[in-house]
Amino acid sequence: MRTRLKSFLFNKYRLISILTVVLVFSFTFTSLVSYNVTRTSIDSDAKTKILPLISDNIYSEIQKELLQPIYNSSIMANDEFLVEWVLAGEQETEEIVRYLQRIKERYGYFSAFYISARTNNYYYYEGILKQIRPEDEHDIWYYDFVRSGRHYDLDVDNDEATSGTLTIFINHRLEDNQGNFLGVTGVGLKMSEVGETLESYRKRFGHLIYLIDSEGLIQIHPDQDLVENTNIRELEGLQDIGDNILRNDDVTHYYEFRTKNGEQTLSARYLPDLDWYLIVEQDQTQALEAARLGLFGNIGIGVIVTILVIGLVVIVVNLYISKLEETANRDELTGLYNRRKMDEILSREIAFSKRYGEPLSLMMMDIDYFKSVNDSYGHHAGDHYLVELAKVLREEVRLVDYVGRWGGEEFIILLPKTNVEQAKGLAERLRYAVEVMQIESGRGLISRTVSIGIASAQSGKMDVDEIIRHADEAMYRAKQESGNCVVVW
Secondary structure: OHHHHHHHHHHHHHHHHHHHHHHHHHHHHHHHHHHHHHHHHHHHHHHHHHHHHHHHHHHHHHHHHHHHHHHHHHHHHOOHHHHHHHHOOOOOHHHHHHHHHHHHHHHOOOEEEEEEOOOOEEEEOOEEEEEOOOOOHHHHHHHHHHHHOOOEEEEEEEEHHHOOEEEEEEEEEEEOOOOOEEEEEEEEEEHHHHHHHHHHHHHHHOOEEEEEEOOOEEEEOOOHHHOOOOEHHHOOOOOOOHHHHOOOOOOOEEEEEEEOOEEEEEEEEEEOOOOEEEEEEEEHHHHHHHHHHHHHHHHHHHHHHHHHHHHHHHHHHHHHHHHHHHHHHEOOOOOOEOHHHHHHHHHHHHHHHHHHOOOEEEEEEEEOOOHHHHHHHOHHHHHHHHHHHHHHHHHHOOOOOEEEEEEOOEEEEEEEOOOHHHHHHHHHHHHHHHHOOOEEEOOEEEOOOEEEEEEEEHHHOOOHHHHHHHHHHHHHHHHHOOOOOEEEO
């Protein structure tokens, strides 16, 4: 039985270890699968739903901010007043100034201008700013635009009329009815205001939005320091995909890249009206933050559940082990210690007695004429009598004493730190308690006596087999003396 118990204890720890590994693995695996599914879903939604929708919305906003000025500059380029004024020799400067002031104030532009191809005068809403020259680096854009043959374009430059304010100029060719080139007219948008507009987009949509030209140079950005100074290929994470972004087609493309802040998703949309690209960046780290929190939360819950389950298993297993130990150590009928357990206790107490020189006494008890109980009243009544006798013995002995069923109708009582005189006194009380005990059965009252033998190991000078033999011999002497008595070996 002891071997089986030790084997079970070993299997207990192995069971708990296996169960812990299975639970931890299951929760971790399930959490990781859930996280990957969420992450895949977020990536897919970013590419197929969120970014396209935001890109379309922002494109509509860009149309209002930039395409409307292009349209208005086109109206200026086809305005009969402006053409006639130029063809008339640009006689009244006040007329063109009033015209440009009216355009500026009516549409809320930062600037409005006209550059004459005949006089090279730079007219703006307050008069003549200067005469343009090929040698002036601020005027290079004009000659490049004229040579390009394009009807309009956008140029980001410092506005000399306002001490170098960074401005987006929308330039449009002015021609007469025969197609003769008369100059360039247009309007200007203050870059900081456009940048604020993009920043408002970022707050509204939660994405970084900016525009680059066909060469990759940043033209409009919430960060003014990047405008006209930084190429998209120089931005962190975009070095390897910069050339792919600059695809001159109308299809929106999506890219993934990494920065020190984490994973990013980018959409690039070509705007043919501007010959620019609309860039929308989404920080996937923030989008995945909730998924990560969910992952850690699931793992945390898994750990807690694992601890609770393992704790419950430990409690159940310990209860089972306690029950198993109880079954292994107790007599099934009376609940007293069985012979194997009493052997174990006796060996321990004898060793303790020898080490510390303490006295120790042992009683062997046998029920007188117990066979007649089974014969006269039946085995069930005999078992009932043994159960009640066991209760009496437990009630009479001390808490430090050990009571066991030795076998059949024999009982054994171990009395630590008890000399022979003290043992004899207890034995007499036990003998008397049993003598007066009467048990009701279906066939009448059952009453019996006991014979008790006592052996004592004074100062630990006796081994286990010897003290058992002496107590057993004393008990048989008591029975030979007609029973119901106490005999000390």
